[in-house]
Amino acid sequence: MNGYLDLAHKYQAAHKKRTRLSIFSIVLSVALVVGIFSMLDVFLKFEKIQVINDYGNYHLLVNNATDGEKEAISSRIDVKNTGTLVAFKSGSINGNQCDIVALSDNFAANMSMNLIKGNYPEAENEMMIENWAAEKLGAGIGDTVSFAFADETERPFVISGIFADYGGTKATGEPGVAVSMEAAAKASVEKTGIFLIEFKEQANIKKAEQEIKESLGISDERMGRNDRLLAVIGQSDHKAAVGLYQAGAILFFIVLVAGVVMIYNTFNISVMDRMRSFGLLRCVGASKAQIRRLVKKEGFLLLRWAIPGGVLLGMAATLFCCALLKFYNSYIFSEIPLFTISPTGILAGVALGVLTVAIATLLPAKKASRVSPVNAVTGNSEIRVRKVQQAGILTKLLPVESAMGIGSAAARKKTLVLMSASIALSIMMFLGFNVFVDFLHTSLKTTKPYTPDISLTSEESLSPDLYSQLSHLPGIKHVYGRMFGYVSATFDASRLTEEYVNEVGSIEVNAGGLFEAPEKSWLISYDKNQLKWAKTDLVEGELSEDTLNAQDGIIAVLQNIRKGVSVRTAELHVGDKVYIDTVAGKKPFTVMAVLRTVPFADSNLNLATFITTEKQYTAITGDSTLKIIDIQLEKNGQEETVSEIKRMIGSNITYLDSRQKNSEMNQTFFTMAVFVYGFVVVIALISILNIVSTMNTSVTSKMRYLGVLRAVGMSGKQLNRMITAEASAYCITGAVAGCILGILLQKALITQLLTSLKIVWVFPLVQIVCVFAAALLATRLSVIGPLKKIKAKSISENIGSLQ
Amino acid sequence: MNILTVQDLCKTYGAGDTKVEALKNVSFAVSKGEFVSVIGPSGSGKSTLLNMIGALDYPTSGKVIIDGRDIYTMKEEELSVFRRRNIGFVFQAYNLVPELNVEENIALPILLDYKKPDQQYIDELLGILGLAERKRHLPGQLSGGQQQRVAIGRALAAKPAIILADEPTGNLDSKNSRDVINLLKLSVERYRQTLIMITHNQSYASFADRVLSVEDGVVAELGGGAR
Structure with a gap:
């Protein structure tokens, strides 16, 4: 030394x-x-x-930028790339409705418009289309197609290139088309020019935005931001970010x-x-x-x-x-x-x-x-107990060994507080983060059980034969059909939202308080399975096919789909009456459940969305044929099944493939969830190891004392129980404190942040059970080592050990 | 009647060069109600002998029979139960449970047996031990002598067949030591207990009915005490 x-x-x-x-x-x-x-x-x-x-990979955008403005912005030292995007209203390609844009060649990669084959369109009559659309139209590079902007004047266009699929357009069945900038400039239809700006890595974007606005005199309305990207790179002053x-x-x-x-x-x-x-x-x-x-x-x-x-x-x-x-x-x-x-x-x-x-x-x-x-x-x-007197209640209530275990945990207040705090902390975080994962789960609808991989729709009706054929096709997990139609429905005018009343202008209300329906409502039929799946979106009431049938019930949906956009038009509650014009005249229905949303899109201007049973639907509309069939595929061999389905359907049936969109959305959810839960797991691990190490040291420090207890006649089993009781005291105190605080946190988070999304707080029973299971597991884990250590030595060795 | 019989007890620690023979073919018997003291220099094997009798450690060979039962043939669980009912320990360092009060510490062997303590007997013990006023105190609030008296109470609580005391006065001053020895002797006589006590102090050894001396693992009888 x-x-x-x-x-x-x-x-x-x-x-x-x-x-x-x-x-x-x-x-x-x-x-x-x-x-x-x-x-x-x-x-x-x-x-x-x-x-x-x-x-898209841009930070700022300027609407309708002039050439001078473009020039000035592009030449800034902190700008990496700029490009112009021209957006058009829907047009058509070979008679199919399509989405049209034009985008500068140099900015195509920024917007994930990736050319697979051919060339980027340059000439006035050149365009490129999505890969799936090319396959569907049977068109290749160099082929001429008949194309029209929103003005419906058909013109021949040459396909110069094919770019990779977008999930969104693939799911709605509307192909994405990118025409050349030349064509966009010449087209005399309604169009919006957007100038997109990508800055260099280290640029101070907020400052740059201010400078651009000031030096070029661009008004706030004309500037736009890609808030999500700015948030990710830490340059957003958006409230959410x-x-x-x-x-x-x-x-x-x-x-x-x-x-x-x-x-x-x-x-x-x-x-x-x-x-x-x-x-x-x-x-x-x-x-x-x-x-x-x-x-x-x-x-x-x-x-x-x-x-x-x-x-x-x-x-x-x-x-x-x-x-x-x-x-x-x-x-x-x-x-x-x-x-x-x-x-x-x-x-x-x-x-x-x-x-x-x-x-x-x-x-x-x-x-x-x-x-x-x-x-x-x-x-x-060895151990100092500072309490002046102890009444000895514990030993009267519990078996003596458990009382002693708990007593020894309670005697070391600081350790008890630290331990419980660390356990409570991880439970709180788990429950708190759960809200975010829940939120993501609700806001990204593909992660739900009823999300279809493929949908078949038809203007006419789909035959029951097709339904049963599909049900028996190998490689298919679920097939479920829906009927839908548009009915005239009315209810208490006070239930309409201000937003809707403003949009429609004036609403006529009759003496009974009901309004004259200015638009039709969307009516959808659900079968038993779909009703069961919809439970995840239930806001109030209950979903039972039998009660709905027996008592003329109907289900209201909060997020109504109006022309593909989700808008809240009415605030209906359980017990409200809805009057629907059925084939047998006007009939009252009672709202028995309220759902947050439906997982489908619709392009009509709907007043409201209602769901009913198949039986009721037929009674209301007199129609009993399916309008849409949703298909969920097995994981393996999807391509074979898909081509089999395509072969089975005729030309009057539209085939919609949502798989790419679904997986993209799931992906977003998954990316978040991996990190959020990764974080929680590490914290939980820390707590578990903390208790393991506490128990270990606690036992090591009491070797002699435990030896004495055994000498006095404590059996191995009693010893196990005593040590377990001590560990449980830490875990349970922590778990109880953590659960109480966690639940409060969860409730606060949900009521503060998520009420607007109609997410309601429910008692997190499953999570609480999980937490307690984990706590018990941690308890068991933490005592294994120490007990082994004691039993490995004879009693006299334990008593003799000073350290 | 012999309450304790020790036959050819051997204990060896380690092996080869580090081999230590702590006990060499020890045999003796103690009859009910006897007070036996064990003397010998440090490291002679006294404590090892006591540990073997109390089944706190296992011998290399030999037998210990208490109240007619060969204790080393019992399984761990069985032995624990036997120990709490038939053997009472008093240690040099008191070794009380710090979280339990005086009364609970005394009743511990009975509580461990899931039985309801006989309150009258416990109160009587508290009285004899001079702890009646302090039955709600925790060990940390007591003096060394008081703590050792609690330990004696604990050893007596289950009315065991035999009490083993390993230098019970080792940490005490002479007044407290005398008190403790007197208490031990009193309880042996009053409850007709058998007591085996290790001590360094020749004068305390002389309180005993018999004195055993241990030297280099060999036990020899020194005959009766001074009494």
Whole structure:
């Protein structure tokens, strides 16, 4: 030994197991920080690609920019790329309705318009179309098609190129067409010119926007922002984005607290265990300052191994998330390397690791230095209970071993509070994040059970034969049909929203308070399965086919689809009467359930959307033939099934493929969920390991005491129960506190943020059950090691062990 | 009648060069109601012997029979139950449960047996031990002598067949030591208990009916005490 500080080495070498445990918990904290920062870094990269894919890679736009303005903006030093997009109203190609745009060649890639074959259209009569549309129209490169803008004047156009499919257009069945800029300029129809601007990586976009506005005198109305992209790159001052940044800051703070709590706990326990040895050191002449230095030295010795380990582990966690996402969609995320190293993440982890250890050792070091030498040598200071008197109620209520376990957890108040706090924290985060995942789940409708892969519709009706043929086709998971039509319906005028009344202008109200329906309403039939699936969107009431049939019930939908746009036109509630003109005259129906939304699009101007049973639908309209058949495919062999379906249907049936759109939406959901839950998992892991390490040290420090209990006659089983009771005391207190706070948080989040989306708070029973199951599991896990350790030694060895 | 019989007890720690023979073919018997003290220098094997008798450790070979039962043939669970009903321990370092109050500590072996303590007997013990005023105190609030008296109470609570005391006065001053020895002796006589006590103090050893001496793992009878 060269100096007294070498004691730290000696101690750690002599207590390998405990040292390993301490290192492990620091590794986890560092990994947590590195993981979170790197994950966030990578998440933003992934999300950026996602947003660019969904909304386009531009930051700002200027409507109807003049050539001078374009010139001035393009020549700015911080601008990377600019382009013009001309949007037209729908036109037609070979008689099929289509979406038309024109886009500058150099900006096509920014808007994910990727040429697969052929050339970009240049000449006045050139255009390119989507790949699926080309297949559907049977047109190839060089072919001439008959094309018309919204003015319906047909002109021959040559297909110069074919570009990759857009999910959205594929699902609605309207092909996307990009004409040449030349053609766009010549076309004398209604059009909107949008000048799109992509800035360089480091540009200060907010400042640039201000400069452009001022120097060119562009009004606010003409400027637009790609808010989602700006939010992802941290340059948005949009309210929602700022809210997100704040939430992020709070989360980091929580992570930091969790890390400090964990390391502090480890150190605190390790120091408490050795009060006696510190006291002995004081006896032989160590000063308070020396003891403090010794404890700190120990802490920093641990860092030597813990930091690299934590950094590696954090990187591994990030790698796992990346791999998961890349595996899920290798196409869109192909640019991101599997192994992403985030210097920010690593630096943050190292810095925070050192900082947390510094903070976490400070207090125990002080405590250790305060140990009085007398205390140390008199012994019998294993556990101090400060309570003045104990009435001894616990032992009267519970079996003595459980009472003792709980008592010993309760006696160490600080540990109990720290432990429960760390467990409660992770439960709160789990429940809180659940709201966001729920929100994403509700707002992205494809993740629901009834989302079709393929829909078949027809102006006329679909034959029952086709339905049964499809039901028996191999490779198909579900087939379900719907009837729909447009009926005249009216209800209490006060239920109409202001928004709707303003839009329609004037509403005539008769003496009974009912209004004269200015437009028809959309009526859809659901079968039993669809009613069951719709439960996820239920806002009030209940969905039962039998009751609906028996009591002339009807289901109202809050988000009404008007010309493909979802608008809230009426606020109907359970018990309201709706009068519908049926084939047998006007008939009243009672609203028995209210749904948030329906997962279908419609292009009519609907007053409201109603759902009814198949039986009722036929009674109302006199029609009993299916208008739409939705198909869900099995995972494997989809292409064969699809071509089989295509073969089965005639030309009067429209085939709509929603698979690409669905998977794109699922993707967005999945990307968010992976990171959100990844975060929660790491936090939960921290809590679990925290309790494992607490139990371990708690038992190690009480070896002798447990030996005595066994000598007095405690059996192995009772010992198990006692240790389990102690661990349970930590877990259950934490779980109960966490659940209560988590539920409050959840309720607050939902009522504050999501009421407008008609998401109602329900008691999160499933989550609570999961939380308690996890807590019990953690309890069991945490006692396995310590119990093994006790039983490995004979009782006399345990009693004899001082350390 | 012999309450305790020890036959050819051997205990060896380690192997090869580090091999230590802590006990070498120890045999003796103790009859009911006897007070036996065990003396010997540090490391002679006294504590090992007591641990073996109390089934806190397993011997390398040999038998210990308490109240007619060969304790090493019992399974762990069975042994725990046997121990809490038939053996009472008093340690040098008291070893009370810090979270339990005096009364609970005394009743612990009975509570562990899932039985309701006989309140009258517990109160009587508290009275004899001079702890009636302090039955709601926690061990941390008691002096060393008081703590050791609680430990004696605990050893007596289940009315065991045999009480084993490992230097019960080792941590106490002479006044408290005398009190503790007197209490032990009193309870042995009053409840007709059998007591085996390790001690360093020759004068306390002389309180006993018999004195056993242990040296290098060999037990020898020194005959009766001074009484």
